[in-house]
Amino acid sequence: MEGIFITMEGPDGSGKTTQIKLLKQYLEQKGYDILIAREPGGTVISEAIREIILNKEYQEMSYMTELLLYAAARAQLVSQVIKPALEDGKAVICDRFIESSAVYQGIGRGLGVDTVYDVNHYAIGGVNPQLTIYLDLDAENGIKRKKDQAELDRMEMEDLTFHQRVVEGYRQLAQLYPERIFSVDATLPIETIHQILTEEVERRFFHE
Numbered sequence: 001m002e003g004i005f006i007t008m009e010g011p012d013g014s015g016k017t018t019q020i021k022l023l024k025q026y027l028e029q030k031g032y033d034i035l036i037a038r039e040p041g042g043t044v045i046s047e048a049i050r051e052i053i054l055n056k057e058y059q060e061m062s063y064m065t066e067l068l069l070y071a072a073a074r075a076q077l078v079s080q081v082i083k084p085a086l087e088d089g090k091a092v093i094c095d096r097f098i099e100s101s102a103v104y105q106g107i108g109r110g111l112g113v114d115t116v117y118d119v120n121h122y123a124i125g126g127v128n129p130q131l132t133i134y135l136d137l138d139a140e141n142g143i144k145r146k147k148d149q150a151e152l153d154r155m156e157m158e159d160l161t162f163h164q165r166v167v168e169g170y171r172q173l174a175q176l177y178p179e180r181i182f183s184v185d186a187t188l189p190i191e192t193i194h195q196i197l198t199e200e201v202e203r204r205f206f207h208e
């Protein structure tokens, strides 16, 4: 069995974790061993980088440093975890991946999407997701859902206009690359979203 690589994207609070759990169960029923990873993180080194990136004491961090740190965490995760799992025939679901950098650093921070893809080209070394799922949610909505939860980290502390740029960025990319990025309305009921996603995965991966 060949490996499958799916990434889940969306603004803070869009419900990625819940959908990943459901998708995992579905792919298990298909006979896959599943590996779930989250970004930034998923290895000891990547988690250490995550601590640096999200630490709200580090307000002086330059946008380029931020981009490179996300890419460094990703490079380690890909080489240590994702690539071996795919070679093993596993289904890998990653909570955020390159498109997060494209929208948060490329568009939100204004570094440019091309710059982000260039840098990340080296970070992932050809290990591209076959499908990226985007859970679409207005920024206001996402922040509200998040604020009910834990203390905010350095990225979440950004103002609403930053998060609106992020959402606009996701929408633009989803429109530009519909074959790569599949967009779903995150305000739909959990079960409905899951059903839409499984139909899409079925069509892309399991259709004769």
Ligand code: TYD
Pocket (backbone or CB within 6 Å): 011, 012, 013, 038, 039, 040, 070, 095, 096, 097, 098, 100, 101, 102, 104, 105, 155, 156
């Ligand atoms: P996390 O707590 O994992 O957020 P969420 O639960 O919303 O996924 O924190 C990750 C934060 O880092 C999130 O605000 C998005 C941001 N991020 C980037 O800016 N660039 C990236 O490449 C990645 C992977 C995440």
